[in-house]
Each structure stands twice: as structure tokens, then as C-alpha cells.
Amino acid sequence: MNSLADNTIMLKVKAGDLDKMGLLFERYHRPLYGFLFHMTYQRETSEDLVQQVFYKMLKYRETFTATGEFVHWMYSIARNAIKDQGKSLKQRVKHENTDDHTERLSGGLTPEEYLEKKQAKLGLYKAMEKLSDSHREVLTLSKFQELKYQEIAHILDISEIAVKTRAHRAMQELKSIYEKTER
Known part of the structure; x- marks a missing residue:
């Protein structure tokens, strides 16, 4: 934009x-x-x-x-x-997958690939839910909203270095949570 x-x-x-x-x-x-x-x-x-x-x-x-x-x-x-x-x-309710319908219409995936992708995505969302609010917020802004760290720093009113640190820690925490749930 x-x-x-x-x-x-x-x-x-x-x-x-x-x-x-x-x-x-x-x-x-x-x-x-x-x-x-x-x-x-x-x-x-x-x-x-x-x-x-x-x-x-x-x-x-x-x-x-x-x-x-x-x-x-x-x-x-x-x-x-x-x-x-x-x-x-x-206190959130069960996660709702907003792009499930779009993926089904896109085609190109075998039923097995579609199911595997859907399960991996659901696992990621469940892991995201377990993150602290500040970690989920920085990952949402950086990964889903595709904002730059400088922009996120301005929004959160913290330094760019603090955003990078928080994002790095959030990714580590997310990876740890995701691996535990996938076992």
C-alpha cells in the first residue's frame, strides 16, 4: 500500500x-x-x-x-x-480455519496432501495459541501481516532491536511448542 x-x-x-x-x-x-x-x-x-x-x-x-x-x-x-x-x-474458543474453503477450491493437492497440510496448519495454530500475547502479537504482525520490524517497533512503541529479540524468542518458543504437540 x-x-x-x-x-x-x-x-x-x-x-x-x-x-x-x-x-x-x-x-x-x-x-x-x-x-x-x-x-x-x-x-x-x-x-x-x-x-x-x-x-x-x-x-x-x-x-x-x-x-x-x-x-x-x-x-x-x-x-x-x-x-x-x-x-x-x-479464554478463546476453538480456532476457526478461515482459509479452509479457499484451499479446497484451489485444487492441485491430493486428498492425502491436503489432509497433511491442514493438520500441520492446525498444529501451528494450536501452538500459536499457547504463545504469550506479546510473542503471538509480534509473530502475527511480522509473519501474517508481513510488516517490517521497524514498522512493528513503531506500532508496539518499542525499539527495533526489542522487536527482533521478541520475534526470535517467539519463533524459538513456537518451535518448541509445535514439536511437543507433534510427538
């Missing part, structure tokens, strides 16, 4: 052109949903949180300064929305 264009669009929203928020929604509702889903593992809660985040962006549009990138501001609001939800991430 073009962060300059995103900032410009958000500045127009801030100035009162509220229809422009639709452009940002079209660009970011899916990545935002993905982030929220990987943090909560609840489909309906994640959908509700997406709506809350966009509502809060409209409500607090005056706080957008365009000194940073729009996505940093958006993910900061999303992180706060999760905290505001008041639900412990440890």
Missing part, C-alpha cells in the same frame, strides 16, 4: 470528507481482520473489532497527525480495541 496516499486520504477524512474512509476500509479491512483473528481466534469477535477500529478511527480522526504511517496508527487502535474488549486471549 502507498502510505503517502493513505495518509493523504486520512487527512481528508480528518478534514471532514468522511466518504474517503470507505477507501481505507476497502484497503485494510482484510489485513486488519487477519491481525485481529490471529490475536483472538474468534471469527465474530474479530469481525466486530474491525468495525470498532474503523468506528474509532472516525471518532478520533482529529488525533491523526500524519507524522507516521496510517497503518501504524490503525494497528495501534486495533491493539487498544483488543485490550478494551476485556477478554483474556487465554
Whole structure:
């Protein structure tokens, strides 16, 4: 995404052109949903949180300064929305596989390969659920949202070195948990 264009669009929203928020929604509702889903593992809660985040962006549009990138501001609001939800991430319901249907339609895999891939993915998700919130958050932002460490540092308000360290430790912890569950 073009962060300059995103900032410009958000500045127009801030100035009162509220229809422009639709452009940002079209660009970011899916990545935002993905982030929220990987943090909560609840489909309906994640959908509700997406709506809350966009509502809060409209409500607090005056706080957008365009000194940073729009996505940093958006993910900061999303992180706060999760905290505001008041639900412990440890009380999540069973993981829902959102891309299962898409994989089935893609074809190309034998039934055995499909089952093996699905089981490996489910094992990974179960291992992710066991990570601490901070480790799951940094892995979600870096691996699923494909943000750079510098961007994650800005969102989490920590140093880039701290993000790298947290990501490395999270990967080690994830590997350990995954190996234990695969035995």
C-alpha cells in the first residue's frame, strides 16, 4: 500500500470528507481482520473489532497527525480495541480455519496432501495459541501481516532491536511448542 496516499486520504477524512474512509476500509479491512483473528481466534469477535477500529478511527480522526504511517496508527487502535474488549486471549474458543474453503477450491493437492497440510496448519495454530500475547502479537504482525520490524517497533512503541529479540524468542518458543504437540 502507498502510505503517502493513505495518509493523504486520512487527512481528508480528518478534514471532514468522511466518504474517503470507505477507501481505507476497502484497503485494510482484510489485513486488519487477519491481525485481529490471529490475536483472538474468534471469527465474530474479530469481525466486530474491525468495525470498532474503523468506528474509532472516525471518532478520533482529529488525533491523526500524519507524522507516521496510517497503518501504524490503525494497528495501534486495533491493539487498544483488543485490550478494551476485556477478554483474556487465554479464554478463546476453538480456532476457526478461515482459509479452509479457499484451499479446497484451489485444487492441485491430493486428498492425502491436503489432509497433511491442514493438520500441520492446525498444529501451528494450536501452538500459536499457547504463545504469550506479546510473542503471538509480534509473530502475527511480522509473519501474517508481513510488516517490517521497524514498522512493528513503531506500532508496539518499542525499539527495533526489542522487536527482533521478541520475534526470535517467539519463533524459538513456537518451535518448541509445535514439536511437543507433534510427538
